[in-house]
Amino acid sequence: MSNPQLGDRKFIIGGFFCLIILIYICRLFYIQIIDEQYKDEAINNALRKRTEYPVRGYIFDRKGRLLVQNEPSYDLMIIPKETKGCDTMGLCEVLQINKQEYLRRYKKAIQAPNSPRKESIFEKQMSAPVYAALQEKMYRFKGFFVQKRTVRKYPRPIAAHLLGYVGEVTKEKAEKDPYYREGDYIGVTGIEKSYEEALRGIKGIQIAITDVHNKMVGRYMEGKYDTLAIPGKPLYCSIDIDLQEYGEKLLKGKKGACVAIEPSTGEILAVISSPSYDPNLLVGGKERARNFTKLYYDTLNLPLFNRALTAMYPPGSIFKLIGALIAQDDGLIDRNTVYPCAMGYPPMGGKPKCHAHGGGKNLPGSVAASCNSYYSYVFREIVDQKKYPVFKDGYNHWRDQVKTFGPGTRLGTDLPYDKPGNVPSTEYYDKVFGKNGWRSNTIVSLGIGQAELLLVPLQMANVVATIANRGYYYTPHCIKGVGNEKYLDPKFKVKHYVGVQKQEAYQNVIDGMQGALEPGGTAFTNRIKDIVVCGKTGTAQNPHGDDHAVFLAFAPRDNPKIAIACIVENAGFGNTWSAPIVTLMIEKYLKGKTDRPEVEKRMMEANLIDKKKPVAEKHR
Amino acid sequence: MSRDQNNIFAGADRLIIITYVVLVILGWLNIYAAVYDEDHQNILDTSQKYGKQLIWISGAVIIAVSILLIDANFYTAFAYGFYGIVLFINIMVLFLGKEVKGSKSWFRFGDIGIQPAEFMKFAVNLALAKFLSNTNIVVSQQFRLRLNDLIKNYKNTVYALVFMVVPALLIMKFQKETGLAIVFVAFIIVLYREGMxxxxxxxxxxxxxxxxxxxxxxxxxxxxxxxxxxxxxxxxxxxxxxxxxxxxxxxxxxxxxxxxxxxxxxxxLEPHQKDRIDILLQKKVDPKGKGYNVRQSKIAIGSGGFLGKGYLQGTQTKYDFVPEQDTDFIFCTVGEEWGFVGSTTIIFLELFLILRVIFLSERQRSDFSRIYGYGVAAVLFFHVAVNIGMTIGLMPVIGIPLPFFSYGGSSLWAFTILLFIFVKLDANRLLILR
Structure with a gap:
């Protein structure tokens, strides 16, 4: 029914239509004429960026010998839109893939974030024979080209944990950090990770504008934004290749770690974690993935686990050194202090136990003989000293002093992932024993480096370096310098003074350590001709099985060149397994060779992992 | 006006037909540009979409001519018949159709496909016109708060709504073509014109x-x-x-x-529908993911500038940055290659066609013709507004074509039928006595 009143509604309807269209026209005017943003983005879309990958920096040892170098590697790239007329079957044959796999990769290359008009990786890091075969027939594979990159190569298969490895960047990282694109390489662990920014160099980019036929029509802004790849900086490592290699040979077949530091600089001379692996296993495309999986699932040996920095061990008797230093500093004991020992600590009914070392000892003697009773007394003297009416304050004083030597906090080295270890707090013991449920005697085994006390091998080495320096240390680091200018982070040039500065105290302790390698000392069997070695054995009880063998030492006594700590898991006495390794390495480093080839042979051949360990020699 | 029965165009509105032809040809040229590929340069190549579109266009011409040849009374008399038949076909497609991307709304005959939901538009329009042109029908005009008034006033509105809601639900719920179902909202404009x-x-x-x-x-x-x-x-x-x-x-x-x-x-809502709403309301920024289409569409259009980059010179559309650029996003090709001038030309052509239809509707003597005409205008406008609105980021992404312009046989044929029935009704207007 036509209602004349409704005739006006045609204007409303028509007007509404016109209004909407007017809004659209305004919008079009805005985005097409006023707003330049879309034009820029359109140019961006049509730009072809070609990345030139820089060569990753070489790594040298402290004497300038090559530790890590590069080897060319070839990625096969695809531009899907240009593959028309490609000899697909031929390509599949060369790459040894089937048609399904070809189509799968092709599909991946055309889907976002890839584009049919843009290049993406088709086959990663082709092996040399594949590359050779491909190169011959390349003219038949339209839309494909080879991009050259480099991968790592290790002339000597050592220091895997220290160096770390280079892997593909994770998706998250690539999204967060504009430097990386998916498929790029990045240092994943070790030095490769900590010095990634220096090592990676700077990528070069060439930007071209293309027309509708995907032909290059020119360089973007006349090449104003093109850049050349800048190679990564060389890295001068503080490691001594020979020492590192020698240490790895000695620790082969054993689980454990060994860290050697140059006390006068804090430079790490060798850092060994055993079992290790050949770093050459973790380069390359498919092989790396396969090898990594194999190493990752070796749960018995944990070859990827860096024990030197992340395994926390009870330190055992080596910790007595710190006790002796703190007590002397507090004026509680001196060189001539003697405590009774009845094959154990008398006040607690002979616990902790001790061994037959021939009567009460003075301070240096107690270090050399490693008397458990002596250091139980020393621990109590410190905690219960009169200065602190409340024994918990005494305990905190002890704890604070210990922590100045490094244990309980991350040392802050230039290697990623070092663990802090553990020096238990009063709150912890309150929780375990109740607020009033513990006394100094309850936790007296802390004095001999047991109970909840945990250190990583790097911290043990740092402790001995501190004693070698008589009271200070430089934060351990594995780099002498970055780049040709040998830049070193200033934080590694700062002397850290520990809580004990009384030189006499160090004198007495070092006398004891020297005594350990003299007749009557715990490591007498491992003495070295011509070099005064100051050492300390440790035999750390642990919940995982037989005692860990621990030994630390520095040498020579005056003007020390090397401080070193070694731990061999579940091996027994420190003197049997760790002391030989440490002293052999000291010989190697200071003299270049050992005078004790039979010890060297025994250590290198001993295998404590695969078969039941040989019966330990009688401990002296 | 000549009443020469030998001339099928007798009385047919020239302006509408010319605008229609211009839009169809421009659409075809832009489909060629959107799909253009160095390897297939022949615009008549039927293995490509532009070649196929030419076949669809030929079919559309035959359909248009046939519609003009048939007596106008036929459409009035068989309005409900058309509605019933098309509705039936839309139900049959659920059983006989082929599933494409999760929705079962296509009949396949070898290489070609027909989507019956497109044809529902003209059928609903016919039925609605028939129903509302019944002299006893009054679409409610007043608002009172008494129950019997409410029933009396709104009963017929509700009946009229049923004509749209039934196929809309069928298409949305069972054929899973939300975009094609939403179109029926446009008929509200017709109800409004008729006194709602x-x-x-x-x-x-x-x-x-x-x-x-x-x-x-x-x-x-x-x-x-x-x-x-x-x-x-x-x-x-x-x-x-x-x-x-x-x-x-x-x-x-x-x-x-x-x-x-x-x-x-x-x-x-379906997750992708939620995303489209969120992106439009800028609650979610995701230029590489769900918002990718709209973002790339805006870049393509925005980069066209005032005069555009020239025919076949669009880099954005060439490199397939914009998806669906031959169908739902065809306007990007126009925007990029023809610039502001080209885009406004197309918009004005569509607007002119719609306003012309309204103008002609108002001069009808028959209520049926007028109501049908408004239906045509409303449906066309809804498509234009939503389609172009989504390419420039003013509407959520709803997959409906640009009338006479987008690639696709079903939509072209359906719009042709929709429009030419009206052209025929209008050509016949002087023969109708009130």
């Missing part, structure tokens, strides 16, 4: 606004906003009679209903 109370539109508009507001802010906030607006209206503009207060209270209750229903509706 403005209150419906106001209510609808308010509900839609509230829906959007609730999605942007929280439920509580939007309720407070509604309360404030209504309270403000009560204080400032409206005589505070008891009746008006009751009405305002009712409006508030309805608003509360809408607000509370919003989250329910939103949570029951």
């Amino acid at each position: 109370s403005v209150n419906f539109l106001i209510f609808g508009l308010l509900a839609a606004t509230l829906f959007v507001v609730t999605l942007v802010v929280t439920q509580i906030t939007s309720l407070l906003i509604a309360l404030a607006v209504i309270g403000g209206a009560a204080i400032l503009f409206i005589k505070r009679s008891r009746k008006n207060l009751i009405i305002l209270a009712l409006i508030f209750v309805c608003s509360a209903g809408v607000v509370l229903a919003t989250n329910y509706v939103y949570n029951h």
Whole structure:
């Protein structure tokens, strides 16, 4: 029914239509004429960026010998839109893939974030024979080209944990950090990770504008934004290749770690974690993935686990050194202090136990003989000293002093992932024993480096370096310098003074350590001709099985060149397994060779992992 | 006006036909540009979409001519018949159709496909025109608050709505083609022209606004906003009679209903539909993911500038940055290669066609013809507004074609039938006695 009143509604309807269209026209005017943003983005879309990958920096040892170098590697790239007329079957044959796999990769290359008009990786890091075969027939594979990159190569298969490895960047990282694109390489662990920014160099980019036929029509802004790849900086490592290699040979077949530091600089001379692996296993495309999986699932040996920095061990008797230093500093004991020992600590009914070392000892003697009773007394003297009416304050004083030597906090080295270890707090013991449920005697085994006390091998080495320096240390680091200018982070040039500065105290302790390698000392069997070695054995009880063998030492006594700590898991006495390794390495480093080839042979051949360990020699 | 029966174009509106032909040809040329590929340069190559479109266009011409040849009374007389048949075919497609991307709405005959839902538009329009042109029918005009009045007033509106809602639900729920179902909303414009109370539109508009507001802010906030607006209206503009207060209270209750229903509706949308809404409301920024289409579409159009990059010179559309650029996003090709001038030309052509249809509708003697004409205008406008709106980021992405322009046989044929029935009705208008 036509209602004349409704005739006006045609204007409303028509007007509404016109209004909407007017809004659209305004919008079009805005985005097409006023707003330049879309034009820029359109140019961006049509730009072809070609990345030139820089060569990753070489790594040298402290004497300038090559530790890590590069080897060319070839990625096969695809531009899907240009593959028309490609000899697909031929390509599949060369790459040894089937048609399904070809189509799968092709599909991946055309889907976002890839584009049919843009290049993406088709086959990663082709092996040399594949590359050779491909190169011959390349003219038949339209839309494909080879991009050259480099991968790592290790002339000597050592220091895997220290160096770390280079892997593909994770998706998250690539999204967060504009430097990386998916498929790029990045240092994943070790030095490769900590010095990634220096090592990676700077990528070069060439930007071209293309027309509708995907032909290059020119360089973007006349090449104003093109850049050349800048190679990564060389890295001068503080490691001594020979020492590192020698240490790895000695620790082969054993689980454990060994860290050697140059006390006068804090430079790490060798850092060994055993079992290790050949770093050459973790380069390359498919092989790396396969090898990594194999190493990752070796749960018995944990070859990827860096024990030197992340395994926390009870330190055992080596910790007595710190006790002796703190007590002397507090004026509680001196060189001539003697405590009774009845094959154990008398006040607690002979616990902790001790061994037959021939009567009460003075301070240096107690270090050399490693008397458990002596250091139980020393621990109590410190905690219960009169200065602190409340024994918990005494305990905190002890704890604070210990922590100045490094244990309980991350040392802050230039290697990623070092663990802090553990020096238990009063709150912890309150929780375990109740607020009033513990006394100094309850936790007296802390004095001999047991109970909840945990250190990583790097911290043990740092402790001995501190004693070698008589009271200070430089934060351990594995780099002498970055780049040709040998830049070193200033934080590694700062002397850290520990809580004990009384030189006499160090004198007495070092006398004891020297005594350990003299007749009557715990490591007498491992003495070295011509070099005064100051050492300390440790035999750390642990919940995982037989005692860990621990030994630390520095040498020579005056003007020390090397401080070193070694731990061999579940091996027994420190003197049997760790002391030989440490002293052999000291010989190697200071003299270049050992005078004790039979010890060297025994250590290198001993295998404590695969078969039941040989019966330990009688401990002296 | 000549009544020469030998000339099928006798009385047919030349302007409409010319505009139609121009749009179809421009559409075809732009499909060629959108799909263009160095290896297939022959515009007649039927293995490519532009070649196929030429076949569809030929079919459309035959259909148009046939429609003009048939007696106009046929469409009036068999309006319900058409509706029934097309509805039946749309049900059959659920059983005989081929599943494409999760929706079963296509008949396949070898290489070609027909989507019957497209044809539902003209069928609904015919049925609606037939129903509303019945002299006894009055679409409600007044708003009163008495139950029998309500029933009397709104009964026919409700019946009219049923004509649209049934196929809309069928297409949305069972054929899973939400875009094609939403189109039926356009017929509200016809009801409005035929006397539907403005209150419906106001209510609808308010509900839609509230829906959007609730999605942007929280439920509580939007309720407070509604309360404030209504309270403000009560204080400032409206005589505070008891009746008006009751009405305002009712409006508030309805608003509360809408607000509370919003989250329910939103949570029951398909994930991709949620994303499209979120992107439009800028609640979600995801240029590489769900918002990719719209972003690339805007880049393509925006990069066209004033005059465009020239035919076949568009880099954005060439490199397939914009998906679906031959169908739903065909306007990008226009925007990029023909610039502001080209885009506005196309928009004005479409607008001219629509306004011309309205103008012609108003001169009809027969109610049926007028109502049908408004249906044509409404459906065309809805397509133009939503399609172009989505390419420039003013509408959510709803997959409906640009009339006469996008690639696709079903939509071209359906729009041709829709339009040419009206052209025939109009050509015949002088023969109809009131």
